Amino acid sequence: MGALLWKLNLLFLAGILFSLKHCASHRDTGRKYSFMQDATSAPIISYYDYIIVGGGTAGCPLAATLSQNHRVLVLERGGSPYGNPNITNLSAYGVPLSDTSPSSPAQRFISEDGVINSRARVLGGGSCLNAGFYTRASPRYVREAGWDGKLVNESYKWVERVVAFRPSMRQWQSAVRDGLLEVGVLPYNGFTYDHIHGTKVGGTIFDHNGHRHTAADLLEYANTNTITLLLHATVHRILFTTHKERSNSRPVAHGVLYKDARGTEHRAYLNHGTKNEIIVSAGALGSPQLLMLSGIGAGHHLREHNISVVLDQPLVGQGMSDNPMNAVYVPSPSPVEVSLISVVGITNFGSYIEAVSGAAFTSNGSEFTMFTPKIGQFSKLPPKQMILQAIAKAIGRIESLDQEALRGGFILEKVIGPISTGHLELRNTDPNDNPLVTFNYFQDPRDLERCIQGMGTIEKIIDSNAFAPFRYNNISFSMLLNMIANAQVNLLPKHTNTSMSLEQFCRDTVMTIWHYHGGCQVGRVVDNDxxxxxxDALRVIDGSTFNYSPGTNPQATLMMLGRYMGVRILRERLAADETN
Structure with a gap:
C-alpha cells in the first residue's frame, strides 16, 4: 500500500492525470458539404441576405435554418472537423485541447486570473472539443429568458434527431449515480435530457461507436442551394453606414471585412432590403471582441486602440463569468472503465456533481481525459507567466509510472451561476489574438460556499457503500485533497499545511469546465430578440448573451438557441411580408 501511495503522489506531483482509451474504433467518413469551401476561393466582394460570423455551436443550426428561405453566408475562422479523428473519435478526446499550434481547432488562452482555458476555432465550435454531455436548460431558465416554451421544445428535438444519444452505463458511472442517491441527492430521475433536481443520467453527443456528432452535423438541414460556408475566414470588423430613412440615422450594419488564410481581404455585404442582417455567433470571447474591433464598446477603451467609435457602449465585454470547477481524484483498487460524464447530481444548494473515469495512457501522448496538464487542467499561474517548460517536464515523468498508479477516476463539482463576474478588454486590434479576460473566480463568497458544499458532497459519495469497490479505505479524503493540491504545475505559492481546508482547496485548485459566458448580455448589449x-441590422446569438450558463452543460441550449432564433427570424420576416 505504501508503494502505491508513493506512486500516486509521484503521479500528482508530476501534474499528470489520465488519458482516455476507448475500445471501439471509428473510421471517419471525411464527409464534406457541397457548400463548404476555403475562403481563398471566395470572391473579393459578395452579397447575401444574412451574414453569420462564426460557424459554431449556435451558428451552424442558425445558418441551416435561415438558409431555408434566404441566401446565407457563414464565415468560420477555423477549419473542418470532418476527416480529423482527433475530433471525431472518443478515443482521442482531449488531443485538440492540448494542441497549441496556430492551426489547432482549440485556441488556448489564459485568463487574468491565471487559469488556462480554451476557445474553439473549428466548424461546429465547442461541440467539437467538449466532453459530450447533452442536457437541456431548466424550465425556469426558459421562462426567465422569455423564450416560447413550445418552440424551445421543438428546437431541442430538431437538434436531438441528429446529435444526441443515450450513453452506456458501466461500473464507475453507476457507482457515482448510486452514491449520489445514497447521500441524498434525490430523487432519481433516470435517463432524461431534462434539467431536474436530483440525480439523472444525461445524454451524450458520442454515439455507441464512440463517434462524436457536432453542431456542424446540423448543417445537414441546410438548403444547399442558398448557403455558402467559408472556412479559414477571419472577420476583422463589421462595416456600418447610416440611412436617414431608417431609425433616425442610427448606425446600420451592412457588411463585413474578412481575410482568408493568405491574408487577402474580402468584403461581404447585405443585399438591399430592410430585413437583411449580420448575426455574430463568434462565442463568449469572439463576439464582444468583434463588436469592439468594429467600434461598438466603451469609447475611451476603443480610442486607446485607435478604433473609430460607432457606438459608445460600455457594457460590451462586461458580465463575463466562468463556472468554477474543482475535482478530486479517487484511486481505485480495481480497474475501472474509461468514461466521460454520463451522470449528474443537481443539488439544491447550487452545485452540480459529475464524474469521469479511465486510467489508460499511451507513451506517445495521443490520448487524454478531461484532466491533464496538456490541456491546462491543474495548471494555474500568475498572469503573464509561462508554464510550458513545467508542463513538458511533468508530461515526461508519466512514462516512469506503471498502470497501477493510473487506475481510478475523478468526481468533480461545478458551481451553478456563478455570482462572481469579470470583464473582457482588447489586447490589440488583431482578431486572431485573444482578448484580455478576467473571471474573478470566488470573488463573491456565495460561490465559495457552494464549492465547499459541493466538495463535502463528494466526500460523502466517496465514503458511501455504493462507492466502496472503488476506494482504498486507508486513504482519507484529506489525503486526496492534498494530492490534488500538490498536483498542480503551479507557480503560485504552495500551502504546506497537512490538512487543507475546503475553502483553501477551492481557491487553490479551481479549474475551468469551459462554460464561460457573458460579454453581450440580453438587456445590456442586446435586446430580447x-x-x-x-x-440596426445586427444581432448577437451565442453564449455571450447568457447571464448564466443553462443546464448543467450549455451546448444543447446553444444549439437549440440557433435553431430557435432562426425560426423566430423567419416567422417574423414572413409576418412582415404578409402585412406589407
Whole structure:
C-alpha cells in the first residue's frame, strides 16, 4: 500500500492525470458539404441576405435554418472537423485541447486570473472539443429568458434527431449515480435530457461507436442551394453606414471585412432590403471582441486602440463569468472503465456533481481525459507567466509510472451561476489574438460556499457503500485533497499545511469546465430578440448573451438557441411580408 501511495503522489506531483482509451474504433467518413469551401476561393466582394460570423455551436443550426428561405453566408475562422479523428473519435478526446499550434481547432488562452482555458476555432465550435454531455436548460431558465416554451421544445428535438444519444452505463458511472442517491441527492430521475433536481443520467453527443456528432452535423438541414460556408475566414470588423430613412440615422450594419488564410481581404455585404442582417455567433470571447474591433464598446477603451467609435457602449465585454470547477481524484483498487460524464447530481444548494473515469495512457501522448496538464487542467499561474517548460517536464515523468498508479477516476463539482463576474478588454486590434479576460473566480463568497458544499458532497459519495469497490479505505479524503493540491504545475505559492481546508482547496485548485459566458448580455448589449442595442441590422446569438450558463452543460441550449432564433427570424420576416 505504501508503494502505491508513493506512486500516486509521484503521479500528482508530476501534474499528470489520465488519458482516455476507448475500445471501439471509428473510421471517419471525411464527409464534406457541397457548400463548404476555403475562403481563398471566395470572391473579393459578395452579397447575401444574412451574414453569420462564426460557424459554431449556435451558428451552424442558425445558418441551416435561415438558409431555408434566404441566401446565407457563414464565415468560420477555423477549419473542418470532418476527416480529423482527433475530433471525431472518443478515443482521442482531449488531443485538440492540448494542441497549441496556430492551426489547432482549440485556441488556448489564459485568463487574468491565471487559469488556462480554451476557445474553439473549428466548424461546429465547442461541440467539437467538449466532453459530450447533452442536457437541456431548466424550465425556469426558459421562462426567465422569455423564450416560447413550445418552440424551445421543438428546437431541442430538431437538434436531438441528429446529435444526441443515450450513453452506456458501466461500473464507475453507476457507482457515482448510486452514491449520489445514497447521500441524498434525490430523487432519481433516470435517463432524461431534462434539467431536474436530483440525480439523472444525461445524454451524450458520442454515439455507441464512440463517434462524436457536432453542431456542424446540423448543417445537414441546410438548403444547399442558398448557403455558402467559408472556412479559414477571419472577420476583422463589421462595416456600418447610416440611412436617414431608417431609425433616425442610427448606425446600420451592412457588411463585413474578412481575410482568408493568405491574408487577402474580402468584403461581404447585405443585399438591399430592410430585413437583411449580420448575426455574430463568434462565442463568449469572439463576439464582444468583434463588436469592439468594429467600434461598438466603451469609447475611451476603443480610442486607446485607435478604433473609430460607432457606438459608445460600455457594457460590451462586461458580465463575463466562468463556472468554477474543482475535482478530486479517487484511486481505485480495481480497474475501472474509461468514461466521460454520463451522470449528474443537481443539488439544491447550487452545485452540480459529475464524474469521469479511465486510467489508460499511451507513451506517445495521443490520448487524454478531461484532466491533464496538456490541456491546462491543474495548471494555474500568475498572469503573464509561462508554464510550458513545467508542463513538458511533468508530461515526461508519466512514462516512469506503471498502470497501477493510473487506475481510478475523478468526481468533480461545478458551481451553478456563478455570482462572481469579470470583464473582457482588447489586447490589440488583431482578431486572431485573444482578448484580455478576467473571471474573478470566488470573488463573491456565495460561490465559495457552494464549492465547499459541493466538495463535502463528494466526500460523502466517496465514503458511501455504493462507492466502496472503488476506494482504498486507508486513504482519507484529506489525503486526496492534498494530492490534488500538490498536483498542480503551479507557480503560485504552495500551502504546506497537512490538512487543507475546503475553502483553501477551492481557491487553490479551481479549474475551468469551459462554460464561460457573458460579454453581450440580453438587456445590456442586446435586446430580447438579440438585436444589438443602438444599431440596426445586427444581432448577437451565442453564449455571450447568457447571464448564466443553462443546464448543467450549455451546448444543447446553444444549439437549440440557433435553431430557435432562426425560426423566430423567419416567422417574423414572413409576418412582415404578409402585412406589407
Amino acid at each position: 438579440y438585436k444589438v442595442l443602438g444599431v
